[in-house]
Amino acid sequence: xxxxxxxxxxxxxxxxxxxxxxxxxxxxxxxxxxxxxxxxxxxxxxxxxxxxxxxxxxxxxxxxxxxxxxxxxxxxxxxxxxxxxxxxxxxxxxxxxxxxxxxxxxxx
Amino acid sequence: xxxxxxxxxxxxxxxxxxxxxxxxxxxxxxxxxxxxxxxxxxxxxxxxxxxxxxxxxxxxxxxxxxxxxxxxxxxxxxxxxxxxxxxxxxxxxxxxxxxxxxxxxxxxxxxxxx
Numbered sequence: 521x522x523x524x525x526x527x528x529x530x531x532x533x534x535x536x537x538x539x540x541x542x543x544x545x546x547x548x549x550x551x552x553x554x555x556x557x558x559x560x561x562x563x564x565x566x567x568x569x570x571x572x573x574x575x576x577x578x579x580x581x582x583x584x585x586x587x588x589x590x591x592x593x594x595x596x597x598x599x600x601x602x603x604x605x606x607x608x609x610x611x612x613x614x615x616x617x618x619x620x621x622x623x624x625x626x627x628x
Numbered sequence: 629x630x631x632x633x634x635x636x637x638x639x640x641x642x643x644x645x646x647x648x649x650x651x652x653x654x655x656x657x658x659x660x661x662x663x664x665x666x667x668x669x670x671x672x673x674x675x676x677x678x679x680x681x682x683x684x685x686x687x688x689x690x691x692x693x694x695x696x697x698x699x700x701x702x703x704x705x706x707x708x709x710x711x712x713x714x715x716x717x718x719x720x721x722x723x724x725x726x727x728x729x730x731x732x733x734x735x736x737x738x739x740x741x742x
Contacts, residue, residue: 569730620671
């Protein structure tokens with residue numbers, strides 16, 4: 521079993537819809553949970569960074585961590601075409617382990 | 629804050645030559661930096677952990693003699709791809725942990741070996 525599992529997509533949703541992106545993990549030692557957005561040919565950009573279980577909101581983005589289920593989610597409200605990118609979940613103890621990334625397309 | 633600058637953004641080199649990629653933390657000190665490699669439409673694969681003032685820690689399967697890492701100061705780590713071959717063509721990305729602000733990434737270097 522891989523340490524971090526993420527559906528690669530692609531995921532296509534209409535503009536304005538709520539997007540839900542998810543990852544599962546197997547290593548209970550992970551302490552930090554992150555979501556990155558990556559545009560084509562660019563480095564990843566940190567969107568959300570959480571340490572504990574629960575929800576964290578930042579503008580249109582909400583990150584959710586459920587340590588008991590080893591499951592994390594990223595919700596994007598009022599999705600925009602500019603949100604089209606690859607979204608990578610990541611987790612760390614002393615080094616970051618990334619999911620494969622989910623390619624998201626927001627259709628105008 | 630927490631900016632990591634990576635240079636060059638794009639490099640083309642001839643097979644057999646060496647290429648150096650720099651990663652700088654601009655507004656914070658990074659005792660540890662990380663180097664990743666990313667193939668098209670694939671996730672980032674950790675290559676090595678760069679430790680200031682000591683040897684880098686390489687992940688399994690990464691050739692330490694091919695990918696030389698030097699972390700000479702708290703703000704600079706370099707990755708040198710030695711005797712590059714076409715199969716080394718990839719997107720290389722560095723990262724550093726900026727304390728409570730989490731991990732910040734450079735913008736990446738697209739290496740093409742011809």
